[in-house]
Amino acid sequence: MATVFSVQADSREECAEQLARLCAEFGLRPSLRPVRAPGSERWMARATPTTPAGEGQGRGA
Template structure:
């Protein structure tokens, strides 16, 4: 299983910005675009070393 990195932030914009920064620094591909975490006010996004087939640039939340 490839490495998966999770980013959590208090706002969608902050989460998206940190996801972009992590992807650029570590050469990762988004697999889960920012979405509100169930039961929380936090936003979460994920990236991996290689995108799963058919995922393109991630799933919208």
């Protein structure tokens, strides 16, 4: 399974802003634009790396 980074926020705008920040700072690409989280009033979005983690990166690094 690929690495996935998540953002959760109280508003769509805040979620989109933080998703853009996460992507810019860590070289990620959006994989799920802001949507209402099922069963809650929060918004969520996801991003994945643009390249697979190399040796010494990812979990346990």
